[in-house]
Amino acid sequence: MSSTSASPRARVVLDDRDISRALTRITHEILERNRDSRGLVILGIPTRGVHLASRIAARMSEVEGRTIAHGALDITMYRDDLRMKPARALEHTSIPEDIDGKTVVLIDDVLFSGRTIRAALDALSDIGRPRAVQLAVLVDRGHRELPIRADFVGKNLPTSLSEKVRVRLSESDEADQVTIEGGEAA
Amino acid sequence: MRHLLSAGDLSRDEAIQILDTAEELLNVASRPIKKLPTLRGRTVVNLFYEDSTRTRISFEAAAKRLSADVINFSAKGSSVSKGESLKDTALTLQAMGADAVVIRHHLSGAPHRLASSGWMHGAIVNAGDGTHEHPTQALLDAFTMRRHLGDLTDRRITIVGDVLHSRVARSNALLLSTLGAEVTLVAPPTLLPVGVEKWPVHTTYDLDSALHKADAVMMLRVQAERMQNAYFPSAREYSRRYGLDARRMGMLPDHAIVMHPGPMNRGMEISAEVADSVRSVIVEQVTNGVAVRMAVLYLLLSGSNESDPIPESLV
Numbered sequence: 001m002s003s004t005s006a007s008p009r010a011r012v013v014l015d016d017r018d019i020s021r022a023l024t025r026i027t028h029e030i031l032e033r034n035r036d037s038r039g040l041v042i043l044g045i046p047t048r049g050v051h052l053a054s055r056i057a058a059r060m061s062e063v064e065g066r067t068i069a070h071g072a073l074d075i076t077m078y079r080d081d082l083r084m085k086p087a088r089a090l091e092h093t094s095i096p097e098d099i100d101g102k103t104v105v106l107i108d109d110v111l112f113s114g115r116t117i118r119a120a121l122d123a124l125s126d127i128g129r130p131r132a133v134q135l136a137v138l139v140d141r142g143h144r145e146l147p148i149r150a151d152f153v154g155k156n157l158p159t160s161l162s163e164k165v166r167v168r169l170s171e172s173d174e175a176d177q178v179t180i181e182g183g184e185a186a
Numbered sequence: 187m188r189h190l191l192s193a194g195d196l197s198r199d200e201a202i203q204i205l206d207t208a209e210e211l212l213n214v215a216s217r218p219i220k221k222l223p224t225l226r227g228r229t230v231v232n233l234f235y236e237d238s239t240r241t242r243i244s245f246e247a248a249a250k251r252l253s254a255d256v257i258n259f260s261a262k263g264s265s266v267s268k269g270e271s272l273k274d275t276a277l278t279l280q281a282m283g284a285d286a287v288v289i290r291h292h293l294s295g296a297p298h299r300l301a302s303s304g305w306m307h308g309a310i311v312n313a314g315d316g317t318h319e320h321p322t323q324a325l326l327d328a329f330t331m332r333r334h335l336g337d338l339t340d341r342r343i344t345i346v347g348d349v350l351h352s353r354v355a356r357s358n359a360l361l362l363s364t365l366g367a368e369v370t371l372v373a374p375p376t377l378l379p380v381g382v383e384k385w386p387v388h389t390t391y392d393l394d395s396a397l398h399k400a401d402a403v404m405m406l407r408v409q410a411e412r413m414q415n416a417y418f419p420s421a422r423e424y425s426r427r428y429g430l431d432a433r434r435m436g437m438l439p440d441h442a443i444v445m446h447p448g449p450m451n452r453g454m455e456i457s458a459e460v461a462d463s464v465r466s467v468i469v470e471q472v473t474n475g476v477a478v479r480m481a482v483l484y485l486l487l488s489g490s491n492e493s494d495p496i497p498e499s500l501v
Binding site for chain 1: 203218219222
């Protein structure tokens with residue numbers, strides 16, 4: 001949910017250390033909830049969800065002492081707003097292993113309306129039939145438009161609709177940072 | 187991009203976008219459910235005035251994999267054989283709510299007429315018009331080359347045969363030069379079109395000289411149905427001078443691929459041995475064709491096409 005230029009009124013809500021701690025905690029929560037890393041498939045939603053998925057998979061590999069595969073799930077073709085905007089470029093989908101009977105953990109940066117996750121669930125069901133699907137997000141900013149919730153949340157950020165939550169990650173941006181921009185008079 | 191009428195209309199960025207999109211869509215073919223919901227509720231009409239098997243079923247498969255509704259309209263056995271004009275057919279399709287029309291026509295320029303006439307408001311995709319253009323074939327050829335050769339900048343592509351009647355050759359020459367490749371056309375003088383010196387290509391009459399540096403060689407079909415005159419003395423002589431056989435294939439660099447848009451005349455422009463060899467990517471071209479056409483339909487149809495409402499007079 002990142003967008004255009006940083007405004008002077010941007011407020012940093014998570015810095016690089018906060019993000020790192022949140023991801024470590026999420027990693028442990030995922031392992032705790034699922035008892036075992038076997039049967040887990042970590043899938044990030046492009047673009048920043050994929051970066052987060054690879055970080056979480058790396059931490060998990062460290063804890064479990066074996067390599068945990070992770071992949072990417074592009075949801076562009078499943079969006080419900082395709083007809084409202086110009087055609088978008090597709091992102092890469094890579095599914096590391098067969099997801100049938102596995103527990104898929106979807107990773108995204110910001111949970112907002114829930115429409116992205118709705119699209120991701122549709123995309124998953126075309127690829128296979130997981131035993132369960134869980135959702136981990138770095139930031140939950142509220143304002144859901146669908147009955148969807150996250151299983152693992154880095155930080156709950158109450159926001160107003162006029163505010164913009166921006167997640168920057170060093171893989172694609174200059175640094176690790178979550179900011180809130182705009183607000184009051186938008 | 188509103189229509190796809192000519193490979194020459196595509197900028198390098200647009201062409202790359204189509205090829206990149208097709209790359210992702212190629213994976214759909216290997217999934218258990220080979221379908222995406224993207225074009226649900228959209229109608230794609232295949233309007234074919236000329237015989238075609240692979241192009242029509244390729245577009246049909248592409249549209250269906252994107253969940254569009256497909257209406258196949260072939261001139262044979264339709265009101266066209268009763269004398270209906272292109273305009274009246276177009277008005278009918280418009281009234282039925284066609285979001286895209288994939289048109290193949292024996293007359294060059296028919297897709298352009300359809301797109302510029304205002305008879306209908308859907309996107310027009312040229313699936314081959316006369317001896318003019320066949321842009322999706324060029325896109326799938328470029329896509330196939332890119333998968334084998336990587337970036338096409340400065341790659342040498344040799345296109346051999348009936349360039350005069352070939353819409354495939356023209357579209358390929360335009361698209362490949364946009365993508366930075368170096369194109370050489372090889373044909374007998376009688377089968378090179380007038381004005382070819384203005385195309386962004388090299389030409390030669392000697393096939394052997396154009397093989398040793400080629401990264402890909404594309405054999406064109408000898409189009410007997412378009413040849414009312416004698417363009418070459420005999421099939422045997424054509425085959426000896428311009429056919430690709432095992433000896434000539436041996437002159438190609440090791441990494442070079444052999445292509446053919448199909449349908450092939452085995453023993454004429456290409457020997458059976460070459461067509462079935464490991465360097466031939468002819469079957470792969472067909473598979474890639476579906477992904478490329480999905481990409482084209484997706485990019486033309488998925489976005490908001492703030493197309494003006496249909497004038498009352500046309501409904």
